[in-house]
Every structure is written in structure tokens, then in C-alpha cells.
Amino acid sequence: MPTDITLDDLPDLARGAALLGTGGGGDPYIGLLLVSEELRRGRTIRLLTTDEVDDDDLVVASAFMGAPTVVVEKIPSGDEPVTALRTLERRLGRAVDAIIPMECGGLNSMIPLLVAARAGIPIVDGDGMGRAFPELQMETFGVYGVSGSPIAICDSNGHTTVIDTGVDNKQMEWLARGVTIRMGGVSYIAEYPMTGAEVKRTAIPGTMSLALALGRCIREAREHHRDPFDALSQALERSIYGSGRVLLEGKVIDVERSSSDGFVRGTATVSTFDGDTAVTLTFQNEHLVAHHDGRVLAIVPDLISVLDAQTANPITTESLRYGQRVKIFAMSTPPIMRTPEALEVFGPQAFGLHDPWTPVEVLAPV
Amino acid sequence: MPTDITLDDLPDLARGAALLGTGGGGDPYIGLLLVSEELRRGRTIRLLTTDEVDDDDLVVASAFMGAPTVVVEKIPSGDEPVTALRTLERRLGRAVDAIIPMECGGLNSMIPLLVAARAGIPIVDGDGMGRAFPELQMETFGVYGVSGSPIAICDSNGHTTVIDTGVDNKQMEWLARGVTIRMGGVSYIAEYPMTGAEVKRTAIPGTMSLALALGRCIREAREHHRDPFDALSQALERSIYGSGRVLLEGKVIDVERSSSDGFVRGTATVSTFDGDTAVTLTFQNEHLVAHHDGRVLAIVPDLISVLDAQTANPITTESLRYGQRVKIFAMSTPPIMRTPEALEVFGPQAFGLHDPWTPVEVLAPV
Numbered sequence: 001m002p003t004d005i006t007l008d009d010l011p012d013l014a015r016g017a018a019l020l021g022t023g024g025g026g027d028p029y030i031g032l033l034l035v036s037e038e039l040r041r042g043r044t045i046r047l048l049t050t051d052e053v054d055d056d057d058l059v060v061a062s063a064f065m066g067a068p069t070v071v072v073e074k075i076p077s078g079d080e081p082v083t084a085l086r087t088l089e090r091r092l093g094r095a096v097d098a099i100i101p102m103e104c105g106g107l108n109s110m111i112p113l114l115v116a117a118r119a120g121i122p123i124v125d126g127d128g129m130g131r132a133f134p135e136l137q138m139e140t141f142g143v144y145g146v147s148g149s150p151i152a153i154c155d156s157n158g159h160t161t162v163i164d165t166g167v168d169n170k171q172m173e174w175l176a177r178g179v180t181i182r183m184g185g186v187s188y189i190a191e192y193p194m195t196g197a198e199v200k201r202t203a204i205p206g207t208m209s210l211a212l213a214l215g216r217c218i219r220e221a222r223e224h225h226r227d228p229f230d231a232l233s234q235a236l237e238r239s240i241y242g243s244g245r246v247l248l249e250g251k252v253i254d255v256e257r258s259s260s261d262g263f264v265r266g267t268a269t270v271s272t273f274d275g276d277t278a279v280t281l282t283f284q285n286e287h288l289v290a291h292h293d294g295r296v297l298a299i300v301p302d303l304i305s306v307l308d309a310q311t312a313n314p315i316t317t318e319s320l321r322y323g324q325r326v327k328i329f330a331m332s333t334p335p336i337m338r339t340p341e342a343l344e345v346f347g348p349q350a351f352g353l354h355d356p357w358t359p360v361e362v363l364a365p366v
Numbered sequence: 367m368p369t370d371i372t373l374d375d376l377p378d379l380a381r382g383a384a385l386l387g388t389g390g391g392g393d394p395y396i397g398l399l400l401v402s403e404e405l406r407r408g409r410t411i412r413l414l415t416t417d418e419v420d421d422d423d424l425v426v427a428s429a430f431m432g433a434p435t436v437v438v439e440k441i442p443s444g445d446e447p448v449t450a451l452r453t454l455e456r457r458l459g460r461a462v463d464a465i466i467p468m469e470c471g472g473l474n475s476m477i478p479l480l481v482a483a484r485a486g487i488p489i490v491d492g493d494g495m496g497r498a499f500p501e502l503q504m505e506t507f508g509v510y511g512v513s514g515s516p517i518a519i520c521d522s523n524g525h526t527t528v529i530d531t532g533v534d535n536k537q538m539e540w541l542a543r544g545v546t547i548r549m550g551g552v553s554y555i556a557e558y559p560m561t562g563a564e565v566k567r568t569a570i571p572g573t574m575s576l577a578l579a580l581g582r583c584i585r586e587a588r589e590h591h592r593d594p595f596d597a598l599s600q601a602l603e604r605s606i607y608g609s610g611r612v613l614l615e616g617k618v619i620d621v622e623r624s625s626s627d628g629f630v631r632g633t634a635t636v637s638t639f640d641g642d643t644a645v646t647l648t649f650q651n652e653h654l655v656a657h658h659d660g661r662v663l664a665i666v667p668d669l670i671s672v673l674d675a676q677t678a679n680p681i682t683t684e685s686l687r688y689g690q691r692v693k694i695f696a697m698s699t700p701p702i703m704r705t706p707e708a709l710e711v712f713g714p715q716a717f718g719l720h721d722p723w724t725p726v727e728v729l730a731p732v
Binding site: 087091157158159160161162163164165166168171174175177178179181182183 | 453457523524525526527528529530531532534537540541543544545547548549
């Protein structure tokens, strides 16, 4: 039975999605304000499980695209992702029946909700990344045969671009990234038009409600003075993700970050308080790999998130600062993200990393 | 009465358009082959004067876009500009009634003919630049109020992009250039959808037949052992352009050229055979200004072309080579290209040049 997303759900959902967003997907704050405003105005957002989507429904993925460092300075009005949807509908000659998030992430959990609320259509409980990834071809939709094209892109001036590269999702990413860079570093997109049947076959199911549960579990642990990290690990064990563990607790002692080619790239080093052990994280919008003394502790597509050591609030890569006291938390990915075809698209080699993929359960057993 | 473009016309037209193309607009050779092939197959191309276009007709400008240096290495199949037209028609929800060239230029006189032949629609005798310019906002269509958007762009893989920046033609150029660069440096476009009434108000009329006349005049002068440069000057005096003169005859002694940001930029220096006098040309795809000893001899939007000293064949900027014996030929522009609003869009300052615009008749009287 479909449920509604309520005002109370939003902070938990944003928190949980930011955790799954592995440092990417943008800061949720502005998105949360925009969605709250819609709900306060009386609009509702119906959440459908993937099973509840009609096979013939037209479903479209929604997101912002670009460098998260830019989004926090160039605040969206909220019209941009809706214009992207309308532009895609015009191209397709058909109204879209439901929205699905492109990825899990702070802002990118809120943008699809905003579009659903504004357009008065439901949102599907699932997404195409099961976490956040920096590039548009890195979606399970594409891994399992759906074309990302046509994609509609909208900027803060209401200017639009529609790109159609047929089945070539990597070229779609390449052109869309070029447009986004020239739009000022951030844009809002509607992409991967697909049928409900394709959603059932290719989406990672239940990630919205999982994000909501994980965000709630952090909050409730804090309220009841329990360890939120233990609570998170327990919740993940009950999910399709399977496991979560703290890799290191310590202090951020170094952050190197640059915005180039439309991405935020860099490294962050976290050292234990006694200074004896340090873990270095490498990121491209999202955390890709955690190294300790040259040894891999966790690697993409498994999830690596940095959380405030006290509150367990996720910290996005663009918000990492020297001196923050944090825990590095690693999670295993669902089986649909670990197939050979999935690893080819978003495994370590897709990011130019030399370390092979090894499940985090093997690298860092709980 | 409409006339047909014949196989015999094509070399003359390409030669004359390349002359008006001021070094840009691409090498015509491959385009000439493609159009000839269509005519040999029995297709016809009807040329309409601007007066013969119905006020309610939908007219679209056609061209290749990008660095001419790339076009000569990345040969088009001929499908690309037709796909651009079809993509724009799909966006507009309406069939296009006639094609108009975006600019005068070697390849860019042939591409619109190819589209007209393939689509079976007429081509308008006129264009939006009266010469070639490197950027899409530099069209009289835009100067006098027509929006370039939506623009459809197609690459050699059949991948398409549709950009809509409303009335902002400069931003359209900026985004389209970014897409073209990522498409490999060259693309094929359909843009400035407009009514026949708008064509009459904003196009530079008669430039196809003028190009044909100029190209023919060069050939006939050669055949009859007359000076082609005298013949050109006389033909220009009878046209809306008004005048043409040789600025210098000599040898190319230096060419500096680089492809960057999707353009071919550089300088070329031509010295008299006795080495006493040299003129330096600065170009961005097209020749922008001719300097002698710090003094301006001709400056954009007036036309500067480099022609083979013997044959009067126009030489594109990407084909300039050390040792070529050439004449630098400068032409005045029609009044529609010299209004304050036109000079603001494609006068010297639009290219970052510091010299003010002065008519070539004043700088270098015949």
C-alpha cells in the first residue's frame, strides 16, 4: 500500500540518504527547505514500492548534476528540476507517471521529492545507484540495458538542453557534463525514461525507505543515548545491503580538494587521536577508496561514509574540514551492484583505480 | 522566379562563398562532392529570393559548427545536418519550409544545399552573416531580434542535442560550443527557426547569387586571361557590398595557428616580394583585422580574404602555409551589417580588438 512522505520524515530521510550518498549527492539543507515548503502548502508525496508501479508507467529519474561545491553557493529556486521534467515530457510527447531518484544522497534525495510534489505524481521507493556516483552512466538502469537518453537538463536561468546519444550512456554523460560545466557548474536533470517493468528489473529497490529507516535510527539512538553506529550496523544487517562497520575513529588531519572538469576531486586523511593510525580517503564527489598503510579497507562500489563521531551526522566531501572528529563507516552493497556488468560500469577500474574490487566484508570483517 | 542550382554552378558558388567567407566557413571540397552526388541522383535545389519566401513559411538556418581544422580530418557522411534539421522539426512540431545558409563560406555554402536537396525543400538566397563569423550570436537574424533557440546539433554518431536559451543567443553559442567541442570539435546545426517575414527583415539578401556571380567572375577572368581581381572589384561595385580592393600582394612568411576552445585562432603575415612591406592578419576562424606597421587597413565586419595571387582562389585560414603567393583582398560590408546594433554584436569590440571600426573605404580607398 502506498504511503505518504510527511514533513517529519524529511530530516530523517535526508540524513539517511546522505549516509548512503558516501559523501556525495549534495548538502540536503536547501532541498529540505524546498520540499518542506511544498508539504506545508498542502501538497502530498506518495511513495510507491517498485512492485506498485504499473508495468506500462513512464518513470523518469530526477537529480541535480554537477559539483556539490557549487550547489551550496548557487542556490536553486526549485523550478529547475521541474522544468527539466517538463522539457523531457515535451520531447517524449507523453506525461511522466512517476519520479525515481537517480541516486541516494542528501540533496539528491530531496530534488526528486520536490519534483514529485510539484508535478503531483508519486515517487518510486528505489534508485539507480544504491548510493551516489559521480557520473550518469553509473546507474543500474544503464547497467541492465536502459538508455539514459533522452536527458533533459535545466539551469538557473530556465535554459534547457536535451541530449540524445541513443544507447551510449557514457557519451550522454560526457555531453551533459560539458553542458553542466558551461551552465555554471550545476544543473538539474530528468533522464533514463523507462517503463515500470524496467524499473522493477533494474532499480535498486527500497532505498528511500531504507534511507528513512537509517536516518531515523541515527536520530533515535541519539535521543535514547545509544550508540548510533551500532544501531546503523544492526539496521543494515536487516537490509539488502547486509553489513556496516566503523573503519576508524579519529580527527580529519588533511583535506585536499579541487573542482575540475565539473567534479570535486581530492583526498582526506583521518588519523586516530593518538596519531598512531591514519586512513586516507580518495574521492570524486563521492568516496571511492579507503587506504591504510597502502592496504585497501573498502573500495567502490562498496560504501564509505564519513560521519560526525558524536552525532553520526553524515559529512559530504565538500564539507570535510581539518579538525573534524569523525568515524569512517563502510557498508557492503546489495548483490545487484556486485555483478560483473555492474562492476564494469562502477567498479574501481571505472574510476582509474588500480586496486581490484574486494567485498568490504572480506577486507574489513565486522 | 525561382531558379535551380545546377551541377555547373557548384564550383563557382563554393569559390565565391569562400571569398565572402573571409578565410572561414570551411574548405568546400567535401561539401561539393556531397551536393554533386545529390544532384547526379536527380535531386533538385530550388533557390528562392527572400521576396519569394511566404511570410508564414518556417525557415531554418543550416551550417556546420566548430574548428575548420577538424572538418578536413573528420569527413561528414552528409546525414549529420539532415538529422539536425529533423531533430529541430521534431522539437518545433512542424516541418520546415525552406533552408537558409547561416553564413557565406566554402563548406557552409554547401551544407545548406545538401540539406535542401535531401529534404526536398528550397534554399533562400541570403544568409545571416553576409560573410563568415566564428560565433552563432553573430547573425543578423539575432541582431534584429530573432532567437537562435531552439538549436539542434548533430554529430558524426547521429547523437543530437537541442538547446533552448530563449532570447539569449550568446548563451546559446556558449552551450552549443561546449557541446561541439565534446562532440569532437565539429558538429552540424539547425538554428534560428523563423518566419518568412523575419527572413525578409533580418537576412542579408542575395548572398548566394552574389557568391555564384563572384565565383564565376573569377573563373571567367582566368579563362579569358583577364585580371580576376579587377573583375571582382567591378562585380562588388554593382552589389550591396559596394567595393573591393587588393591590400597587398606578396608571400606568406609566417603563420601561427592553434585550435583552442573550439576555434582556430592565429595570425598570418604576408610580405611583399621585395620584403619592404608586410601586413599581419589576425584570425579567429575568419580574418578579423589587417595591420600594417600598427595601422589598421581593414577590420571586422568588413571582409578580408586571402586569395592565390595567380588563380584568385580563396584560401581558408586553416590552409594558409608558408611560401604561398597571395593577394589580400578587402571588401566593404552592406549597410545592414554596419548599424550600431550590428557592430555591437560583430564589430571589433565583440572580438576583444581595441581598434575602432572604420569603413574599409576610408582606411584603404580604392
